[in-house]
Amino acid sequence: MTLPNLITIGRLVLVPFVIAMIGQGAWGLAFAGFAVAGLSDAVDGWIARRFDMKSELGAYLDALADKALLVSIFVTLSIAGVVPGWLAIVVVSRDVMIVAAILVSWLLDRRVAIRPLLIGKLNTAAQLAFAGGVLGLRAFGIAPHPAETLAAALVAGLAALSAAVYGGLWMRHMAGEGAR
Numbered sequence: 001m002t003l004p005n006l007i008t009i010g011r012l013v014l015v016p017f018v019i020a021m022i023g024q025g026a027w028g029l030a031f032a033g034f035a036v037a038g039l040s041d042a043v044d045g046w047i048a049r050r051f052d053m054k055s056e057l058g059a060y061l062d063a064l065a066d067k068a069l070l071v072s073i074f075v076t077l078s079i080a081g082v083v084p085g086w087l088a089i090v091v092v093s094r095d096v097m098i099v100a101a102i103l104v105s106w107l108l109d110r111r112v113a114i115r116p117l118l119i120g121k122l123n124t125a126a127q128l129a130f131a132g133g134v135l136g137l138r139a140f141g142i143a144p145h146p147a148e149t150l151a152a153a154l155v156a157g158l159a160a161l162s163a164a165v166y167g168g169l170w171m172r173h174m175a176g177e178g179a180r
Contacts, residue, residue, distance in 0.1 A: 002053040007044035011065040022076045031139035073131045090156045094163040101170040123162040130155045
């Protein structure tokens with residue numbers, strides 16, 4: 001087990017803490033946990049690249065930790081009435097579709113390579129920035145800003161576009177055209 005993988009597992013362990021703090025309205029602690037998770041994501045990636053500790057397990061764990069954190073936060077923020085339900089549905093649906101496509105390809109013995117695309121990275125960055133912003137505003141007692149609606153629309157649009165791109169690549173792969 002490499003150090004980056006251990007850090008990523010630590011990020012996974014933070015997810016229930018952040019969710020519990022949101023549920024209790026402890027915005028400062030939720031934001032702090034989220035910030036530590038974000039920092040750990042940057043640190044584990046840097047260590048893996050810098051010290052040549054990249055691994056297949058690490059790639060899966062990193063994606064799992066990112067998705068667990070983001071999906072959990074969007075669902076919890078929606079339940080708490082902080083973000084609109086439609087946004088949580090869009091964010092979660094994208095990830096469910098991608099995971100389902102991967103599972104189907106594996107079940108049909110047509111494994112698809114899992115590699116992040118620029119649109120996927122932009123989607124994740126937008127979701128992280130939005131979630132961090134929402135948590136930060138509440139942590140510091142700042143009233144929600146009307147720009148949150150525009151930001152929510154941007155996050156939803158990127159999630160939908162990302163789902164369409166990954167879905168298109170998956171369909172090409174399943175049709176035998178490769179995933180280039």
